[in-house]
Amino acid sequence: MSADWPFGNPVLTASGCGGTGRDLAAYGDLSELGGFVTRSVTLQPRPGGAEPRIVESPSGLVNAIGLQNPGVTAFVREELPPLVELGATVVVSIAGHSLGEYAELSRTLGRTDGVAALEVNLSVPDPVGSGLFDAREPFQAASVVGSCRRDLRAGVLLLVKLRSDVVRVVETAKAAVEAGADAVVVGNALPAALPDGRPGGLSGPAIRPQALRCVAEVARALPDTAVIGCGGIMDADDARAHLDAGARAVQVGTALFHDPTSAFRIARELAPEPDPLPGEDDA
Numbered sequence: 001m002s003a004d005w006p007f008g009n010p011v012l013t014a015s016g017c018g019g020t021g022r023d024l025a026a027y028g029d030l031s032e033l034g035g036f037v038t039r040s041v042t043l044q045p046r047p048g049g050a051e052p053r054i055v056e057s058p059s060g061l062v063n064a065i066g067l068q069n070p071g072v073t074a075f076v077r078e079e080l081p082p083l084v085e086l087g088a089t090v091v092v093s094i095a096g097h098s099l100g101e102y103a104e105l106s107r108t109l110g111r112t113d114g115v116a117a118l119e120v121n122l123s124v125p126d127p128v129g130s131g132l133f134d135a136r137e138p139f140q141a142a143s144v145v146g147s148c149r150r151d152l153r154a155g156v157l158l159l160v161k162l163r164s165d166v167v168r169v170v171e172t173a174k175a176a177v178e179a180g181a182d183a184v185v186v187g188n189a190l191p192a193a194l195p196d197g198r199p200g201g202l203s204g205p206a207i208r209p210q211a212l213r214c215v216a217e218v219a220r221a222l223p224d225t226a227v228i229g230c231g232g233i234m235d236a237d238d239a240r241a242h243l244d245a246g247a248r249a250v251q252v253g254t255a256l257f258h259d260p261t262s263a264f265r266i267a268r269e270l271a272p273e274p275d276p277l278p279g280e281d282d283a
């Protein structure tokens with residue numbers, strides 16, 4: 001690995017699910033999470049999709065947020081400093097329309113103090129509709145990771161977030177790691193549709209078994225690479241299932257919309273019991 005593992009415990013938030021972090025901080029101490037992953041940031045601001053943007057479905061949510069974000073310049077000026085002040089280990093998720101945009105985002109954010117890791121989002125559920133780079137094939141994923149890696153400052157961990165596509169996920173993960181990714185996040189919301197037919201991403205318990213299968217397959221195929229499991233983690237048992245499948249850490253997304261304390265609680269429940277004080281276990 002080219003950078004040290006910066007996460008103090010295995011529970012991170014999932015991109016786009018903890019807002020800017022300031023609201024989430026009302027429910028717990030961000031420094032007690034392994035890391036806070038920002039919503040995906042693009043070079044230019046994106047207004048996002050039309051309302052409604054989030055709809056409940058059986059055992060999950062379908063979202064069509066459309067990667068709403070203020071663009072990298074405003075992000076660095078307005079959203080990053082409060083996260084750093086709140087003590088978060090900050091992972092900035094990035095998304096681009098081209099290899100050049102990914103490279104520029106990586107260059108800019110890699111030089112910015114307070115960024116512990118970048119997460120390259122290669123798994124937007126609707127890349128065609130969103131106009132973002134469509135990294136559906138392993139060689140495309142490798143190209144993006146390669147362009148991010150080239151200009152990234154040493155010491156910043158490079159994560160790649162893949163679509164949990166059972167057919168190609170192992171191949172894509174291998175290609176991304178060979179191109180320089182330090183760790184692989186598996187996976188994102190799955191392609192779905194809102195009731196009005198607009199494309200969106202399905203998340204939550206509905207996708208957990210599918211995400212677990214992808215985590216297990218990638219972890220088995222790449223035993224020397226850290227895998228971060230993401231998909232349908234609602235409680236500590238779900239997190240343990242991902243860890244048992246081979247993940248080194250997990251990300252909590254949809255659960256935060258049901259209960260904003262969930263990631264903090266899961267982190268506490270997974271924490272090892274402190275050793276008993278001398279004499280304490282004699283009773």
Ligand SMILES: Cc1cc2nc3c(=O)[nH]c(=O)nc-3n(C[C@H](O)[C@H](O)[C@H](O)COP(=O)(O)O)c2cc1C
Binds near residue numbers: 161203231254
């Ligand atoms: C409202 C919402 C917004 C999201 N925004 C992003 C985003 O900006 N970038 C990204 O990579 N994933 C985004 N995701 C996907 C989550 O990070 C996560 O990968 C996915 O929801 C699966 O995890 P979960 O089942 O725990 O929610 C979003 C998900 C939701 C529900």
